[in-house]
Amino acid sequence: MKETFKQLSVNADWWGLREIEDDMTVVSVRNDKVESVKTEVNKGYMAEVLVDGQFAYFATTRADQPSLQYAFDQAAGRANELKKYNLTNFATTERPPAQGSYKPNAQQKFNNDSLKEIVDRFVYSTQNLKATGGIDVISRSVRGLFSNKSMRYYSSNGSDYEQNLTQSQYTLSMTGSYEGDNQTLGNGTKVGQFGLESFDKMTLLQEAEEISRDLELVLKADNCPTDTRDLLIMPDQMYLQVHESIGHPLEIDRILGDERNYAGWSFVNLEDFGNLQYGSPLLNVTFDPTVQSEMASYDFDDTGAPAKKTYLIKEGKLLAGIGSLESQKRSGVKGVACSRMQSWNRPPIDRMANINVECGDSSLDDMIAATEKGVLMRSNKSWSIDDYRNKFQFGCEYGQLIEDGKLTKVVKNPNYRGVCTPFWNNLKMVGDASTMQVSGSFFCGKGEPNQIIRVGHAVPAALFSNIEVFGGGK
Amino acid sequence: MSKEKSMQIKDSFYKLSDKLVNSLNSGEELTLNFHGEHTNFLRFNQSKVRQSTEVQQYSVSVDLVIDNKQMSRGFNITFDEDQDYKEALATLKYCQEQLPHLQEFNAVVSPQAGEGSERIVTAQKLEVNTVVPQMLGEMQSVDMAGIFTSGPVYQGVVNSKGQKHWFSNDSFYFDYSLYSAKQKAVKNCYAGKEWNEADFKSNFEVSKQLLDKMNLPEVNVQKGKHRVYLSPSAVGEIVGTMSWGGFSMGAYKKGYSPLKKLKDGEEILSGKFSVQENFELGLCPQFNEVGEVSSPVLNLVNNGKLENFLTSTMTAKEFGLESNFASSSEFPRSVVIKPGQVAKEDVLKELDTGLYVDNLHYINWSDRMSARLTGMTRFACFWVEKGEIKGPIKDLRFDESLYNAFGSELDSLTSHSEIIPETSTYFQRSIGGMSSPGMFINNFNFTL
Structure with a gap:
């Protein structure tokens, strides 16, 4: 991509290209069954130009040089059309060059072996959501989002920056019923730049036990x-x-x-x-x-x-x-x-x-x-x-x-x-x-x-x- | 968008799908969903251009079923035939390798054979350099913020049982708000297929006249219970939030339906309140993401009684029910709220004394089991006395149960309805909309 970017000829005061790929998996387990697994790889390119103080953007899924040239030409043309209606006269100082690489350590990036492990842990967690004290359990569920997201950024004033993030979120919850009232209680949702290392079975078991104990209290409360x-x-x-x-x-x-x-x-x-x-x-x-x-x-x-x-x-x-x-x-x-x-x-x-x-x-x-x-x-x-x-x-x-x-x-x-x-x-x-x-x-x-x-x-x-x-x- | 362009994209998708279906192994079933758009977004602030973004995005989601196991994986396509097929095969392979790790689930929905469908709505391409001068020319006398969105949206479904559906629509909307010097605002939307300068000017004039009323001295309305008129847009905000599980059979069965007490006969709604899923609005396709085609009209709430929940085939299979071919989310896709008797010109007279609420904002359930919602008034909201606007109000927070607002306290509805186009653009442009009248409600509870 860097070489392709260098070959572009853009009629603008400044231009930049971002290549972004987000490989995301969403897993839902309910009552110990895998209810849904949806994954996607969302990859594309954003061309950005600055012409006489006006920024304009063109986004495309195509990475080949003619397509990116077209994207930049379109963006530059649009910036030219719109600059007379400009809210602010921006300059290249609003796009300083960024160089380097951001790769947080100590994370287990998601890979082809992860889904099996996630499903195993999630089923284990709902199995440990249990009815106590005579409440009726309607639903025991866990939903997780797991993302490997990368970004590469090049600009006409020397930006060459790469960022790789592994981000996750999961929510474990149980819905119960008691004397005609339904209540749901969860683990408060866990979110961060973490991989599989941050929700082992021990953690999930502890969360499931707390929810099982407290849902009964909530259902029977005033x-x-x-x-x-x-x-x-x-x-x-x-x-x-x-x-x-x-x-x-x-x-x-x-x-x-x-x-x-x-x-x-x-x-x-x-x-x-x-x-x-x-x-x-x-x-x-x-x-x-x-x-x-x-x-x-x-x-x-x-x-x-x-x-x-x-x-x-x-x-x-x-x-x-x-x-x-x-x-x-x-x-x-x-x-x-x-x-x-x-x-x-x-x-x-x-x-x-x-x-x-x-x-x-x-x-x-x-x-x-x-x-x-x-x-x-x-x-x-x-x-x-x-x-x-x-x-x-x-x-x-x-x-x-x-x-x-x-x-x-x-x-x-x-x-x-x-x-x-x-x-x-x-x-x-x-x-x-x-x-x-x-x-x-x-x-x-x-x-x-x-x-x-x-x-x-x-x-x-x-x-x-x-x-x-x-x-x-x- | 020309019809030819839509057909060309459709043919590419169908060709890719056919090749992928032909590569399936015995016992594998496949559904492919296509979404595409070529959109111009122009963002405005202070009646000037803040940002301009043009987006060409096209994606396919591959949904594979083997032995009561199911998963999907999406990828973006480029219309480079070889590259897209290579990506599609890699996606299918990923699903084939991952599926054995899942357990069987009795509610997995396998694709079915059936008739296909095709609907292509075209429009002349809107040239930005034609439309922008007209928009901003009118707006120089006011402070405007908003978004202009235009271009085609495409949706398609193909499955391994031979069903093929295609829908494309080309439309625009200019969703804007105007601000007075005292930071009072009015909101409006000019939407359609063909831009008409005279229609736009007329739309803008209505907004400007309403903005003049916002310059009246502010009325300090105390919290408490007030008679209100909710405009079609405000009613639409509430019914939109109701759709978060309110009409879903799955939500009811899984214990989080806000209309549980209505379903169980413990609460009632007003006989004046009726809601349908009605595809005759023509704003979105009648097929869902597995290629099932819903009835043109389905009563959800009829004269206050819950007649149908939206039931997807997955929910139906899991709980032993009959599917009405809802989408998997069981959100309504094309809502029509039945109008009443009050003529448009009589709205202030009918309200008499109370709050005229043009918009609501950030609604959420404050007690889901009691169908109680909280939210804020926003934009053009006035205090009215004896049918006369006295002045704009400071924003108020409401906290009220639907069993009151759409139940015992629902007084009347307007005879006119408005189409509220779907303007959400998270991830991709949404399509569809809602038809809603205005409502007069007594004792609406304001808390802050």
Whole structure:
């Protein structure tokens, strides 16, 4: 591909080519049977040009030199047609040269022998999801996504960068019924840059036993009370709270209005950077694509910007945004290396990578002991937030009341709602390293045309005061 | 897209499929699915061009069945005949090697013989340098964000029992929103097969007039229960979320159907509420991914009663039921909601006093077993008093059960319906759409 790229003749100020291949396998096992195995190799090429300040893209499945020449010619022609309607006059500084190779170590890349092993482990895991205490089990299931994704990037100003990632996600869950009510409880979904080494049978057995024990408790529980109380959020819910109410609002392209017609705007304004007290002084949030095994770790973003750890929020104060070099030029706000594309057929836009909350110094026991009237929630099952990323509501699969410093009865359908900055300023205690968990998602949606991106979140458990909580029912 | 181009792509797919079917071993059954598109995406912000992306993507998914074992593998094709066949053979070989590792599953769906189908909808190619000046020329007086999408989409299915289906459609949509100086917004979509400048200007004028109303002083509406008018688009958002398992027999059997209590007779919906899967809309193919052809019309909810769940052959086999040839996801593909009696010009009068909700955003189940949904108001939403718009509102969060909203509190529906085109472009362009009227609902619960 490198040689083909060198032979291209492009009438543009700058041009780049990305070759992306994603070999993805999705396995679903239900009630000890393989319900579905779907795999695909999605490979293609994105030609990108910059002509008189206007970028344009052409995506194709064809790798031969005439086809790529055609792709670049089409893109250059389109950029020429559209440059008079240009929103921003971009320059080659928004495409710095990137060189090197990113290959995380200590991973068992998926290969032709992996499916047999995955199926074996998954069937074992559902076999160990068991009914307890007289509940009826309706469904015992596990679903996993396994991806080997590679990208090669060449540009007219010297980029020659290769990235190879092995990324996985699996969710183990059981649905049961008791006295006419159905509930589902899962393992909170495990996500990251890992291979087969990270979900051995011992891990799956432990998760299956916890689910089997707790589903009975949830099915026999009362609804979560409706009132205002302290809320202890465990990492398998906390990651989504961070994703929706810190990650998305800080995306500079949202603040600049690119997403207004689809994903939405942001309650954060450009002048808030350096000024807004986003959360309590206990809140420290980083953009950190350097954490091995976390989903979105890399050396360079998809436009060649070098990636490094950056504080977005320090001691509660908003410092930097999730803005690419393009967004930094447009906004004048400090950003990060976050220009990312779903695959070869979508242009790069501002995306989260790893958005992490730094741990504090409270153990889980400390936080429970410090709570007079509260509720612990874990394992997300519902999420919704407005288009300014301000008013949110979340629901979890498992809740447990905290009364006078002790965990007491389990409650079902625990939900809570709030508004971003008051919520984060009510952050009362932050869990220590023993409560940290690496999580994330394969499926963060945004952009027109729509794009899915893979993100990571390493977060601790955290305690918030005075949160509106409620349960289920009509 | 010309008809010839569609036929050419179809012939390439059929030829590749025939060669692959001919290479099968005894006892192997195969289904191939084709998706293709050649799309122009133009993204706008502040009535200027933000990004331009042209995408040519074509893929085939190979679904192999041997002895009640099944798996699929997809790959992208290039229309280089030799290269594509080589890739197809490698894909088939991969499935043949991996299938022995799976156990038998009694619900595996083998391909069946049957009649094929072909539907090709063509349109004149839209030249970007013709359309963009018209779009942006009109938009210079306002702040617009949005996406223009145009070009052909192709879908095909071939199986080893000889079934062949082909569908292609060429269309465009301009999905846009306009913003006032106070950051109030209205949303609209101009869609079709042939771009007509006069029609577009008329569409834009409607949006601009609505935007003027957004400049009225904002009304502070408190949370609590309010009478609402949900526009066809807002109703479509709710029914779209209902489709996450709501109409699926598999979801019911596996324990996560939000309409379980309706099915079990513990809850009821209003007799005014009816939903069909209705392919007479003509927006998507009637065949599914295994080549089965659904009935043109299937009542899902009829006058408040659940008449049918969507049941795929896989679900039917597993649970001993009859298939209605739903897609494997058991999502409705072509929804029609039955309209009511209220004339379009009487909407404000019928609402009387309450919230006019033009759009909803980010809906999710807050309690699936109670069919309770939460979401946000978005874009042009107004407070109305005695049939008169008083002013736009600040966005509100709702949290309400369908057994209330589409049940005891559903007051009336409009006599007009709107076609809401499917504009999702995750991974590839979706096709289809929904026909929905507006709804008047009492005591709709707003919580934040």
